Amino acid sequence: MCIKIIVVCLHHRNEAVTKTKDKMKTRINKNNYEGVQGLEGKYINQHLWSDSNPVGKIISTRGKNFVTIQPIEAGENKTKMEFVVGGFSAICLNDSQQQYDFVEVGEPFEIRLSKSQLANKYWAIEDAPFKHYDFNF
Numbered sequence: 001m002c003i004k005i006i007v008v009c010l011h012h013r014n015e016a017v018t019k020t021k022d023k024m025k026t027r028i029n030k031n032n033y034e035g036v037q038g039l040e041g042k043y044i045n046q047h048l049w050s051d052s053n054p055v056g057k058i059i060s061t062r063g064k065n066f067v068t069i070q071p072i073e074a075g076e077n078k079t080k081m082e083f084v085v086g087g088f089s090a091i092c093l094n095d096s097q098q099q100y101d102f103v104e105v106g107e108p109f110e111i112r113l114s115k116s117q118l119a120n121k122y123w124a125i126e127d128a129p130f131k132h133y134d135f136n137f
Contacts, residue, residue, distance in 0.1 A: 028119040028125035036061040043129045044069060044098060047122050050134035054102060055123060062110070070108045074100040074131035092135035102129045 009018040023112075036058075056069035083090040109122045117123065 026127050030115045033115050036067050039126045042125050044123050045126055050137050052130050052132040053117045054129035065112045068108050068110045070104050071106045072102050072129050073105050095135050100131045
């Protein structure tokens with residue numbers, strides 16, 4: 001029975017990775033960054049290994065390197081997570097189905113955006129805010 005549960009979990013995880021890759025085809029990171037032109041309306045997300053957090057929305061650009069960011073935070077996870085016994089303590093069966101509401105908080109701030117800024121803070125520029133907490137790690 002434990003083997004069946006793990007297979008189901010891996011199936012859901014592979015399905016989630018495929019959906020995520022399709023959804024984020026326009027990801028800009030340190031490898032394909034070419035400047036701030038045309039980035040208004042995009043979102044900056046921080047990807048920390050298996051977890052991801054929204055940083056903010058790019059609301060304007062100035063010159064070749066400066067962007068103004070409106071900070072964004074994710075609310076509580078709206079999905080009821082399903083856990084079964086396994087792994088270190090439990091395996092989350094619906095880890096890839098997390099849903100969050102995003103709200104703008106605080107005052108906008110301006111930063112100089114560069115390849116090293118994207119690399120050092122693990123930032124990526126994407127079409128939508130994204131939050132993921134890895135319950136299986």
